[in-house]
Amino acid sequence: MADYETIEVTRTGAVARLAFDRPDAHNTLDRRMAEELVDAAHDLVSDDGVRCLAVTGNGPAFNTGADLTTLAGDGTDEARLRGFAGHLHEFVGSLLRAPKPVVTGVNGVAAGGGLGPALCGDVVLVAEGARLEFAYPRIGLSGDGGSTYLLPRLVGLRRAQELAVRDEPVSGREAVDVGLATERVPDDELDERLAAEAERLAAEAERLAAGPTRAYGATKRLLHRSFEQSLERHLGEEADAIAGLTNTEDYARGHAAFGDEEAPEFVGE
Amino acid sequence: MADYETIEVTRTGAVARLAFDRPDAHNTLDRRMAEELVDAAHDLVSDDGVRCLAVTGNGPAFNTGADLTTLAGDGTDEARLRGFAGHLHEFVGSLLRAPKPVVTGVNGVAAGGGLGPALCGDVVLVAEGARLEFAYPRIGLSGDGGSTYLLPRLVGLRRAQELAVRDEPVSGREAVDVGLATERVPDDELDERLAAEAERLAAEAERLAAGPTRAYGATKRLLHRSFEQSLERHLGEEADAIAGLTNTEDYARGHAAFGDEEAPEFVGE
Amino acid sequence: MADYETIEVTRTGAVARLAFDRPDAHNTLDRRMAEELVDAAHDLVSDDGVRCLAVTGNGPAFNTGADLTTLAGDGTDEARLRGFAGHLHEFVGSLLRAPKPVVTGVNGVAAGGGLGPALCGDVVLVAEGARLEFAYPRIGLSGDGGSTYLLPRLVGLRRAQELAVRDEPVSGREAVDVGLATERVPDDELDERLAAEAERLAAEAERLAAGPTRAYGATKRLLHRSFEQSLERHLGEEADAIAGLTNTEDYARGHAAFGDEEAPEFVGE
Numbered sequence: 001m002a003d004y005e006t007i008e009v010t011r012t013g014a015v016a017r018l019a020f021d022r023p024d025a026h027n028t029l030d031r032r033m034a035e036e037l038v039d040a041a042h043d044l045v046s047d048d049g050v051r052c053l054a055v056t057g058n059g060p061a062f063n064t065g066a067d068l069t070t071l072a073g074d075g076t077d078e079a080r081l082r083g084f085a086g087h088l089h090e091f092v093g094s095l096l097r098a099p100k101p102v103v104t105g106v107n108g109v110a111a112g113g114g115l116g117p118a119l120c121g122d123v124v125l126v127a128e129g130a131r132l133e134f135a136y137p138r139i140g141l142s143g144d145g146g147s148t149y150l151l152p153r154l155v156g157l158r159r160a161q162e163l164a165v166r167d168e169p170v171s172g173r174e175a176v177d178v179g180l181a182t183e184r185v186p187d188d189e190l191d192e193r194l195a196a197e198a199e200r201l202a203a204e205a206e207r208l209a210a211g212p213t214r215a216y217g218a219t220k221r222l223l224h225r226s227f228e229q230s231l232e233r234h235l236g237e238e239a240d241a242i243a244g245l246t247n248t249e250d251y252a253r254g255h256a257a258f259g260d261e262e263a264p265e266f267v268g269e
Numbered sequence: 270m271a272d273y274e275t276i277e278v279t280r281t282g283a284v285a286r287l288a289f290d291r292p293d294a295h296n297t298l299d300r301r302m303a304e305e306l307v308d309a310a311h312d313l314v315s316d317d318g319v320r321c322l323a324v325t326g327n328g329p330a331f332n333t334g335a336d337l338t339t340l341a342g343d344g345t346d347e348a349r350l351r352g353f354a355g356h357l358h359e360f361v362g363s364l365l366r367a368p369k370p371v372v373t374g375v376n377g378v379a380a381g382g383g384l385g386p387a388l389c390g391d392v393v394l395v396a397e398g399a400r401l402e403f404a405y406p407r408i409g410l411s412g413d414g415g416s417t418y419l420l421p422r423l424v425g426l427r428r429a430q431e432l433a434v435r436d437e438p439v440s441g442r443e444a445v446d447v448g449l450a451t452e453r454v455p456d457d458e459l460d461e462r463l464a465a466e467a468e469r470l471a472a473e474a475e476r477l478a479a480g481p482t483r484a485y486g487a488t489k490r491l492l493h494r495s496f497e498q499s500l501e502r503h504l505g506e507e508a509d510a511i512a513g514l515t516n517t518e519d520y521a522r523g524h525a526a527f528g529d530e531e532a533p534e535f536v537g538e
Numbered sequence: 539m540a541d542y543e544t545i546e547v548t549r550t551g552a553v554a555r556l557a558f559d560r561p562d563a564h565n566t567l568d569r570r571m572a573e574e575l576v577d578a579a580h581d582l583v584s585d586d587g588v589r590c591l592a593v594t595g596n597g598p599a600f601n602t603g604a605d606l607t608t609l610a611g612d613g614t615d616e617a618r619l620r621g622f623a624g625h626l627h628e629f630v631g632s633l634l635r636a637p638k639p640v641v642t643g644v645n646g647v648a649a650g651g652g653l654g655p656a657l658c659g660d661v662v663l664v665a666e667g668a669r670l671e672f673a674y675p676r677i678g679l680s681g682d683g684g685s686t687y688l689l690p691r692l693v694g695l696r697r698a699q700e701l702a703v704r705d706e707p708v709s710g711r712e713a714v715d716v717g718l719a720t721e722r723v724p725d726d727e728l729d730e731r732l733a734a735e736a737e738r739l740a741a742e743a744e745r746l747a748a749g750p751t752r753a754y755g756a757t758k759r760l761l762h763r764s765f766e767q768s769l770e771r772h773l774g775e776e777a778d779a780i781a782g783l784t785n786t787e788d789y790a791r792g793h794a795a796f797g798d799e800e801a802p803e804f805v806g807e
Contacts, residue, residue, distance in 0.1 A: 073793030077784040085777035096769055101434060122434045124427070137749055139792035140804065141783050142756035144776040152764040153426040157691040158662070158717045160764075164757050165639060165660045165746075166720070179427045182435070208434075211406060218411035219433050226421040226429075227496040227765040231365055238413040239354035245410050246346040254408035255342030266409065370703060391703045393696070422695040448696045451704070477703075480675055487680035488702050495690040495698075496765040500634055507682040508623035514679050515615040523677035524611030535678065 006033035008058060009040050014051035014209040014268070015202070016044045020114075023059025028067035029113050034087035041094035051268045052209035053098065054201050055117060056105035060190055062130065065112025068139070084113065085144045092116045092146040096224060099217030100268075101208040105201035106172070106181065107194055111135040116145025119154065119180060122220050123204055126181040127197045129190070130172035134164045153227060155179040212250040213268035218242075275302035277327060278309050283320035283478040283537065284471070285313045289383075292328025297336035298382050303356035310363035320537045321478035322367065323470050324386060325374035329459055331399065334381025337408070353382070354413045361385045361415040365493060368486030369537075370477040374470035375441070375450065376463055380404040385414025388423065388449060391489050392473055395450040396466045398459070399441035403433045422496060424448040481519040482537035487511075544571035546596060547578050552589035552747040552806070553740070554582045558652075561597025566605035567651050572625035579632035589806045590747035591636065592739050593655060594643035598728055600668065603650025606677070622651070623682045630654045630684040634762060637755030638806075639746040643739035644710070644719065645732055649673040654683025657692065657718060660758050661742055664719035665735045667728070668710035672702045691765060693717040750788040751806035756780075 008021040018040055020027035044050050057063055066084050071077045095102045095117075104121035111133040118124065118132060126132075136143050143164060151160035155178050162168050175181035185200045187193030208216070218241040226234060245251055250266045257264035277290040287309055289296035313319050326332055335353050340346045364371045364386075373390035380402040387393065387401060395401075405412050412433060420429035424447050431437050444450035454469045456462030477485070487510040495503060514520055519535045526533035546559040556578055558565035582588050595601055604622050609615045633640045633655075642659035649671040656662065656670060664670075674681050681702060689698035693716050700706050713719035723738045725731030746754070756779040764772060783789055788804045795802035 068793060068796050071793065073790050075785040077789075078781045081781040081784055082777055085773075085780055089773040089777060093769060093773060122430050136757065136780075137753050137792075138801075139796055140750035140753050140786060140788035140790075140802075141792070142753050142760060142776070142779045144773075144780045146769070146773060146776070148757060148760035148776060149764050149769060149772040150426070152691065152761050153421065155425060155427075156693060156717050157688070157761060158693075158720060160761050161660050161758070162720055164761060165754055179425050182427060182431055212409035215406050215409050215411050216434055219405065219417060220430070222411060222417035223421050223426060223429050223433060224769065226418050228768055229497055231362060231415070231418060231493065234418040235354075235358040235362060235413075235415060238411070238415070238417060239351055239358060241411045242354055242405075242413045243347045243350040246350055247344040248409060250409035251346075252342050252409075254406075254410070255337060255340065258337050258408055263407075264409075391699050419695070422690065424694060424696075448694050451696060451700055481678035484675050484678050484680050485703055488674065488686060489699070491680060491686035492690050492695060492698050492702060495687050498766055500631060500684070500687060500762065503687040504623075504627040504631060504682075504684060507680070507684070507686060508620055508627060510680045511623055511674075511682045512616045512619040515619055516613040517678060519678035520615075521611050521678075523675075523679070524606060524609065527606050527677055532676075533678075 004036045004040065006030065007036050007040060013206070014049060015054060015205040016050045017054045017056070017205070018044065020057040020063045025067065026061040026064040027057045027059065027114070028064050029084065029088065030067045030070055031083070034084055037091040038087050041091050045094050045098045048268070051100055051213045052205045053095065053100065053102045054105060054205040055095070055102065055121065056197070056201055057107050060194070061108040062106045062110040062118055063114030064109055065114045065135065088113055088116070088145045092120050095120050096146070097221070100213050101216045101220065103201065103204050103208060105197050106130045106132070107197040109133065113145045115147045116150060119150045120146060123208070124181040125183050125185055125197065125200055125204060126172045126175045127185045127193045128172040128187050129193045131169050132175060132180055133169040134167050137167050210266060212254060212266045214248055215245055215250065218245060273305045273309065275299065276305050276309060282475070283318060284323060284474040285319045286323045286325070286474070287313065289326040289332045292330070294336060295330040295333040296326045296328065296383070297333050298353065298357065299336045299339055300352070303353055306360040307356050310360050314363050314367045317537070320369055320482045321474045322364065322369065322371045323374060323474040324364070324371065324390065325466070325470055326376050329463070330377040331375045331379040331387055332383030333378055334383045334404065357382055357385070357414045361389050364389050365415070366490070369482050370485045370489065372470065372473050372477060374466050375399045375401070376466040378402065382414045384416045385419060388419045389415060392477065393450040394452050394454055394466065394469055394473060395441045395444045396454045396462045397441040397456050398462045400438050401444060401449060402438040403436050406436050479535060481523060481535045483517055484514055484519060487514060542574045542578065544568065545574050545578060551744070552587060553592060553743040554588045555592045555594070555743070556582065558595040558601045563605060564599040564602040565595045565597065565652070566602050567622065567626065568605045568608055569621070572622055575629040576625050579629050583632050583636045586806070589638055589751045590743045591633065591638065591640045592643060592743040593633070593640065593659065594735070594739055595645050599646040600644045600648040600656055601652030602647055603652045603673065626651055626654070626683045630658050633658050634684070635759070638751050639754045639758065641739065641742050641746060643735050644668045644670070645735040647671065651683045653685045654688060657688045658684060661746065662719040663721050663723055663735065663738055663742060664710045664713045665723045665731045666710040666725050667731045669707050670713060670718060671707040672705050675705050748804060750792060750804045752786055753783055753788060756783060
């Protein structure tokens, strides 16, 4: 694994864990983090040995978006914001297109440019004490990081407007009910929250890493593409994907084990 | 009605009922059923006398997808799966595009290739004891049958991922709350379940068959196309559809009866 | 403000209020209203001094769609319905594309051609005693006014089918839970309902008018476009929008005030 300054990347078996690692700065995104996220995403998506990618934050925050102290607050920021958004979008886009499952563990506040990364998982675990916020209108900006792409697709247009135009935060307690997160991780105090989230994230990532990686990748891609394309084109892509997967070792193992008590041992190939 | 081996097609008034009819094989899809479904769908969609199409399963299962005993479990299945998917997609696509309402009665388990047919109705009735499952990852495959097209559009991306990537089954009890089904049919034992579902399905189909068929067909098509197209194009299609319907007998009857106590008697023309 | 016969347009500070004003005819749309709505929308969307647009109905109804007494009930209505739909769609489309927030106050029944205008707000307030109805099948027609565009995007395909194919009305009490409305305004008797809705509508519009108008406009547009376009194109539009907004006075004010107790005073430029 490459050596990073602002993020931490670790590997346990087929699971890679990527954590935002500027805890004293609430894991805000600076230029360095934006660049490191892109490099790490490219490495982890390309590495066939990584069969599940877990994303979380070190310290009490998940990610609170661009570090405003690095912005001037005027028109000279235009190029800087293009730079931030360009890197952030390459990171989020890489995870959304990754041919393997991504699970995010929202350990604390995810706001602004941190919201898209929190929501881009195929499975999103959220600690009860966490908080999801759009936050952009507070500084007179519109959303980026995939937030305005994901919100309507996750929770429908009305709830998306509530979150983004009204800028109403969603607590970890509510996030599953509204459809932002998959599962809630109970916690009490901050330390318990971080420990519970880390443990649950590792368990979920391990479970997904033991699955049929290519099938997950194909299903994930099909789910993402549903809204934007016609029935006919989508059915064609479904047929191509399922037929192509018959050539994998995991299909052979899954087919052989069908009806057995024991689940097949998938190898991700 | 044509004579079929693996499905049963019956007709009562303006309602056609199509039932998967391999009860001893949990209504799995074999090559024969795949072909018969396409023929039946073409007939029933083309027949203007059929004003509502009801789809269900005979026996305790709805449809449990491809019959795995007819697959080899290796790369030689690629062409076979293209064949299955091709037929299944022509069936599901025909129902989704049909210019008349389709109601599905999910009497029991709908899994794998049986999930799309269960979900493709304009109205989906589900027996409490039924179960909806994605199931594909268990054999290392991705979804087909329109399942990955319909899931995000029905329940949003997050719930779709939960069903498809995590492969979590949804019970008949939960299916309405999450947005997969329209209405729950209460039941107790298996026999009661099948009787209750059949009765409710017939009643709903009869009600829809008595409605303004062409208006239903146009509305259905517009709802399906919403996500994938721009506002401007969609508004144009709405205008074309509503203006075109003024030439129907049902509009004349509906307009004449407006404000009356009695509902108009629609003729489907 | 121009002088209108069938609608009432008033202005308070940066808020414009547009009310359907044929209370004795349940605010049905006639040719005159359709034309006046288009003129008013063009004026209010173009006027940079208007930073929030509030839409509601005078009297007990919100808007109950086309005035059927102006229709013949036969094929000669085809051109008339194209005319109605053309105007209604220009009105609804203008609000959906407006670079400023729109809040609708659904004071009473919104049905048929009145449903799209009720649902097209970025914030939709609904009085408990109000009712949202598709209603088109009753007269043998399909939906217009953006209703079939908005319903699936707001509440998913299944709920949209329930509302539109089954034609099931939604009460003001249920509208928030299903995702049609943002917030419910409690009421008791008719007079209290109208007073409560008017007060809540004015307060919400005032709040939105004090926000970063251009940022709201960009976010709104991005949320509307999510479903229909690819991830890559959407991320590009997010980057263009957020970078472009750095040139606004509201960004300078928002950035300067970040971390302050007091919210910035936005000017809409």
